[in-house]
Amino acid sequence: MGIDIKSVNKRFGSFEALRDVNLSVAPGEFLALLGPSGSGKTTLLRIIAGLEFADEGQVLFDGHDVSERSVRDRHVGFVFQHYALFKHITVAKNIAFGLEVRPRASRPSRQDIDERVQRLLQLVQLPGLGGRYPTQLSGGQRQRVALARALAIEPRVLLLDEPFGALDAKVRKELRRWLRKLHDEMGITTVFVTHDQEEALEIADRVVVMSKGVIEQVGPAQEVYDQPATPFVYDFLGNTNRLPASVRGGIANVAGLLVPAPEVPDGAGIAFVRPHEFDLRPSGTYGGIEGIISHVFANGPILRIEVNVPAVHVAVDLQVEVEAMRQGVDGLSLSRGARVALAPRNIRIFPDH
Amino acid sequence: MNWSPARLRQPSVIPGFRLTLGFSLAYLFLIVLIPLGALLLKASELGIGGMLAIAFDARVLAALKLSFGASFVAALINGVFGLVLAWVLVRYRFPGKKIVDAIVDLPFALPTAVAGITLATLYAKNGWVGALFGPQTWVGSLFGPKGLMIAYTPLGVVLALTFVGLPFVVRTVQPVLADFDAETEEAAASLGASRLSTFTRVIFPALLPALTTGFALAFARAVGEYGSVIFIAGNIPMVSEIAPLLIVTKLEEYNYAGAAAIAVVMLAISFVLLLVINLLQRWNQSRMRA
Numbered sequence: 001m002g003i004d005i006k007s008v009n010k011r012f013g014s015f016e017a018l019r020d021v022n023l024s025v026a027p028g029e030f031l032a033l034l035g036p037s038g039s040g041k042t043t044l045l046r047i048i049a050g051l052e053f054a055d056e057g058q059v060l061f062d063g064h065d066v067s068e069r070s071v072r073d074r075h076v077g078f079v080f081q082h083y084a085l086f087k088h089i090t091v092a093k094n095i096a097f098g099l100e101v102r103p104r105a106s107r108p109s110r111q112d113i114d115e116r117v118q119r120l121l122q123l124v125q126l127p128g129l130g131g132r133y134p135t136q137l138s139g140g141q142r143q144r145v146a147l148a149r150a151l152a153i154e155p156r157v158l159l160l161d162e163p164f165g166a167l168d169a170k171v172r173k174e175l176r177r178w179l180r181k182l183h184d185e186m187g188i189t190t191v192f193v194t195h196d197q198e199e200a201l202e203i204a205d206r207v208v209v210m211s212k213g214v215i216e217q218v219g220p221a222q223e224v225y226d227q228p229a230t231p232f233v234y235d236f237l238g239n240t241n242r243l244p245a246s247v248r249g250g251i252a253n254v255a256g257l258l259v260p261a262p263e264v265p266d267g268a269g270i271a272f273v274r275p276h277e278f279d280l281r282p283s284g285t286y287g288g289i290e291g292i293i294s295h296v297f298a299n300g301p302i303l304r305i306e307v308n309v310p311a312v313h314v315a316v317d318l319q320v321e322v323e324a325m326r327q328g329v330d331g332l333s334l335s336r337g338a339r340v341a342l343a344p345r346n347i348r349i350f351p352d353h
Numbered sequence: 354m355n356w357s358p359a360r361l362r363q364p365s366v367i368p369g370f371r372l373t374l375g376f377s378l379a380y381l382f383l384i385v386l387i388p389l390g391a392l393l394l395k396a397s398e399l400g401i402g403g404m405l406a407i408a409f410d411a412r413v414l415a416a417l418k419l420s421f422g423a424s425f426v427a428a429l430i431n432g433v434f435g436l437v438l439a440w441v442l443v444r445y446r447f448p449g450k451k452i453v454d455a456i457v458d459l460p461f462a463l464p465t466a467v468a469g470i471t472l473a474t475l476y477a478k479n480g481w482v483g484a485l486f487g488p489q490t491w492v493g494s495l496f497g498p499k500g501l502m503i504a505y506t507p508l509g510v511v512l513a514l515t516f517v518g519l520p521f522v523v524r525t526v527q528p529v530l531a532d533f534d535a536e537t538e539e540a541a542a543s544l545g546a547s548r549l550s551t552f553t554r555v556i557f558p559a560l561l562p563a564l565t566t567g568f569a570l571a572f573a574r575a576v577g578e579y580g581s582v583i584f585i586a587g588n589i590p591m592v593s594e595i596a597p598l599l600i601v602t603k604l605e606e607y608n609y610a611g612a613a614a615i616a617v618v619m620l621a622i623s624f625v626l627l628l629v630i631n632l633l634q635r636w637n638q639s640r641m642r643a
Contacts, residue, residue, distance in 0.1 A: 051539050071542045078543040084536035088558040098544030101554065146540075153544055 001062050001156040001189050002027045003048060008057030010043055010213075017043040019213045021057070025157075025191060030183050032204035032221075033193045036236065040213040041193045042161055048191060049159050050074045061156065077150030077188075081162040083142045085134040091145050092117050092130030098153035120148040123182070140171040147179075151186075158183075160192035164199065176203050197237050201225055209233050231350045234272040243289075243309075245269040245349055252349045255289045255309050261349035268352040273344045275304070280334075281341040288341025296334055305334065307342060389620070395613035407614040412590050413599060417615075419507060420596040421622065424575035427514035431571045432564060435522025442523070443530045457523050460516055465580030472513055473585040476503040505587030510595060513581040518571030525567035526560055533559060562634055569630040576623055 003025040010018040018040045025031050033041040046052035048059060050071035058067045066074055086094050093100075095117045099108055108116070121127050124144040134142055143163060150158065163179070164172040180203040183190050194200050200207045201221040209216045209224060209232075217229040228234040235242075245252040245259075247269045252261040254271045261269065281288050291307035298304075396404055407413060442454055460468065476483040486493045486501035493500030503509050533556065541551040579597040586593040596619055603612035 049543060051543070071539070072545050072547070075545070076543060078540065080536045080540060082534070082536060084534060084540040086537065086541075086555055086558075088561075097541070097546070097554070101541075101544065101546040101550045149540075149544065 003157060003189065003191070004058075004060040004063070005044070005048070006058040006060065008044070008047060008054040008059070010040075010047065010052070010054050016213050018047070018054070021213075021215055023208060023215065023218065025189060027189055028187045029189055030180065030203065030205045031191045032200035032207045033191065033210060034195070034197060034200040034207050034236075035210035036195055038212070039210040041195075041208075041210045044210070045159055045161055045191060045193045048157075049076050049078050051078070075153065075156050077147075077153065077155030077158045079143070079146050079150050079158070079160040079163050081165045083134070083139075083146045083166075085142055085146055085149070087134050089133075090130060091126070091132050091134065091137070092121070094134065094145055095120050095130075095148045095152050097149060116152060120152055123151070124148045125178075138171075139167050140175055143167065143175065151188075155188070158188050158190040160190070162193055162195070165194070165196075172199070179203065201237070209236060211236070228272070228348070231270060231272065234348065234350075239275050241273045241275065243271040243273065244352070245271045247349065247351070254347070254349075257287070257289050257344075259347055259349060264349050264351050269349045270352045272348045272350070273346065277344055277346040279343040279345060280305070281343050283339035283341050285341040285343065288343040290339065290341055293334065293336055293338045293340060296336065303334070307340060309342075392613050392616055392620070395610055396617040398610045399614055403610075404614045404617065407611055408618045412594070413596070413615055413618075415591045416594050416596040416599045417618065417622070419510060419594065420576060420619070421626075423507060423510040423514055423595070424572050424578075426511050427518055427575045428568050428572035430511070430515050431518045431522045432568045435519060435567060435571075436526055436560070436564060438519075439523045439526040439530055443527055457520050460519050465517060465578065466584065468516055469513055469581035469584030472516065472581065473504050473509070476509060476512065476585065478502070478504070480504070504585050505589070505593060507586075507593050509585040509587065510582055510593060513585050514575035514578055517578050517581055518575050521570040521574060522564065522567035525563045525570065529560055529563040562637060565630060565634055565637075569627060573623060573627060576619065 003023075005021055005023040008018055008021045010016075021040075021044060023044075033044060035041045043052060047054050050066070050069060050073075054067065058065055060066065061074070071078070086097065089097075092114075096113050099113045099116065102108075107113075117130060118127075121130055124147055126141060126144055126148075129137070129141070134145065137145065143166075147160075147163075160179075164175055167175065176199055192204075201224075204221055206219060207221050207224045208218045211232045217224055217233045219227075224233065225237050228237060234240050243254050245254045245261075246267070247253075247261050247264045248266050250260065250262045250264070252259045252264065252269055252271065259271065283290060289309055291309040293305055294308045295306040296303060297306075399407070408417075438457065442450065442457075474480050478484070478487060483503055484490070486496065486503060488494065488498060488500035490500070495501075501508075503512060537555060537559075538551055541555045546554065577597065579595075579601070582595050583598055586595060586598075588594050588598055596615060600612045600615050603609075603615065
């Protein structure tokens with residue numbers, strides 16, 4: 001099922017949670033809403049679910065306006081960060097809940113419900129645990145029960161609010177890959193909220209980056225990472241270096257390096273370079289930023305090198321991080337105090353507000 | 354392995370197991386067990402046969418029935434309305450909420466005799482409220498040609514017991530309801546549950562342990578209540594006479610053993626009932642977090 005969000009605004013008192021948000025989710029898509037806390041991502045998800053209502057704007061399911069419909073009638077599967085399982089009933093009863101509360105006319109028979117519960121327990125890889133109570137399960141198992149419970153009603157869309165946020169790192173990684181596989185098998189439109197960029201980039205088809213109630217950028221994970229549209233996205237996604245720049249006539253001066261910046265107005269600017277997008281060259285090489293190595297950290301196959309750049313236009317020294325393959329830096333002296341040139345392979349200049 | 358007695362204790366940041374346990378036991382003995390033991394001793398003067406004879410005396414039986422029956426009904430009423438009151442106090446904001454919250458505790462603070470006299474005055478045939486249920490009014494005529502008598506009937510007993518038991522259910526349910534996770538309710542709604550089935554299938558079961566505790570406390574309080582009831586009950590033997598009053602009557606007749614015998618019977622019944630409630634609670638809890 002496709003979802004369209006049209007000019008949605010939402011305020012909580014004087015706090016503007018969402019400002020003119022427009023978004024389309026294609027049928028069968030796996031979409032991540034990514035942003036720091038307070039960015040409005042959870043509010044947007046809850047408005048899609050009908051747990052919250054927009055002050056202005058519409059939510060369309062397959063072209064039909066569902067803005068006024070309550071969560072009961074929207075037929076969505078919702079998974080909460082803290083599972084929200086019913087503690088007083090068994091796992092099987094939890095999963096059957098959505099079927100058992102249906103009016104008699106549309107309720108499946110006892111036998112059908114039992115069969116479906118067994119199938120779902122298989123699906124979430126918890127066969128034989130139907131008789132347990134939620135408190136007897138681990139966090140990862142509980143979240144899979146919550147997912148099975150949401151899927152039991154055969155929802156039109158699956159909405160997950162930081163589903164792995166309360167789990168430890170290892171379980172989180174396993175579970176998100178498993179969720180992606182599950183999605184590929186079932187093909188159900190899925191929207192999930194996360195503040196973990198790694199999680200979003202790894203499993204989502206498209207990533208929506210949000211900040212302060214506004215969508216900053218929407219696109220395939222790789223594209224959002226490689227071509228951030230705004231300084232916020234650059235900063236939020238992955239590690240990045242911020243270097244002061246001054247722009248004049250479409251040319252930016254970044255610590256002595258001249259970079260074309262045709263769309264940036266004259267004045268102060270900020271240059272963004274990711275640590276792995278630097279090449280280390282011998283000092284004096286043309287097209288590099290000169291600096292002195294201050295620290296070298298070995299992290300498995302990656303060397304992280306911090307370089308002090310005496311900036312021309314600012315009075316402070318900057319630390320620039322360089323991630324480079326060990327093999328790639330043979331022949332260069334990488335000891336503290338060595339002079340090197342940093343050659344960016346990819347650099348973006350934004351005006352500094 | 355060295356199994357010295359010290360190993361049985363869990364090491365703890367704050368020492369003093371021996372001191373606190375010793376104090377607790379001594380305290381329990383002084384305050385609870387010695388008086389109860391003396392009671393048993395006094396009652397045993399009659400022998401088992403004598404005690405049973407008193408317990409099965411028609412007037413005593415009627416009083417016991419009224420005491421436990423009215424207490425049960427009062428605790429049930431408090432269970433229902435205490436839950437509603439706790440719900441309103443936790444879920445909604447309204448002007449004067451703090452005051453309503455404080456009023457709930459008043460039955461704790463008021464001398465029970467004052468409550469009894471006030472209730473008796475209000476609910477007597479010519480009292481403000483009692484008059485509303487008289488034969489002349491349309492409300493009263495609903496209950497037959499004589500209207501509804503509240504004071505000086507078993508109904509009055511229930512009324513007084515409901516009054517004194519009110520805070521228990523509210524105060525036990527309130528914190529549990531306040532801690533109840535809103536997400537759980539939202540989960541039920543997202544699965545298509547109506548408001549009613551969300552309450553009956555999700556919220557109520559979560560409140561049940563606290564509600565049961567509140568019920569048991571209100572019930573126990575009502576069984577032991579004396580001061581407020583005697584003023585409104587009318588104390589007609591076989592009709593509106595409660596067991597505690599019967600004990601006092603025996604005492605006034607210098608029949609100490611007889612008084613003790615009735616007390617022991619009450620004690621035994623209360624003990625069994627509270628034990629059953631606690632076992633039910635334990636069973637219910639173990640299901641949830643084994």
